Amino acid sequence: MKIALLGYGRMGKEIEKIALSRGHEIVIRKDVEDIIDITLADVAIDFSIPTAAYNNITNCIENNVPVIAGTTGWLEKYDDAVAFCNQKQGAFLYASNFSVGVNIFFELNKQLAKMMSNLEDYQISMEEIHHTQKLDAPSGTAITLAEGIIENTSKKGWELGTNLSFENIPIEAKRIPDVPGTHTVWYSSEVDTIEIKHTAHSRKGFALGAVIAAEWIVGKTGVFSMKDVLNIR
Structure with missing residues (x-):
């Protein structure tokens, strides 16, 4: 897969290591103010900052790129993101923790x-x-x-x-x-x-879960959670 990392801090770098080890390619590494072409990616993983998360998510959905969101602190707009995803028939998965x-x-x-x-x-x-x-x-x-x-x-x-x-x-x-x-x-x-x-003993568990979620969501339509990825019922 071609992955966009929206947020390239410590979690973004940890996700990059896991993704590369699983044979994926990182095509975008975005800091807050960078201008990007999200359509270069098959899937996006957002671990940015609260003020950037919603715009990152809706940009992905608008451009038909499935998006995995792990940023917290923006959830007052979560319902808006869900409504936008359903309207555009996109693919969106938010988790407060991917471990x-x-x-x-x-x-x-x-x-x-x-x-x-x-x-x-x-x-x-x-x-x-x-x-x-x-x-x-x-x-x-x-x-x-x-x-x-x-x-x-x-x-x-x-x-x-x-x-x-x-x-x-x-x-x-x-x-x-x-x-x-x-x-x-x-x-x-x-x-x-x-x-x-x-x-948690390290960030590796969070990063691995995010990559697994990204692998899972490609080709799907809808709003999901880690319960769907892990088939927890």
């Missing part, structure tokens, strides 16, 4: 939330830890985890911080140098604590 392990963790999180939904003695809280260059907080992965809990419990939303609340899920966001990503969910009561945790 195979994290996507399994998402499903485990939902199942645990269902099991705990009627146990009101347990307080739910979350923590996410990332490198100091991460621009958004909480992480998109943490928000996805919170949404999975909200869907399956009486929680109404999430809030950034550590104050325990019966209505919302507190998410503590920490920024520590050279941490690829650690996410923890706690259910705590007076008598015990149940904890599930995912720890």
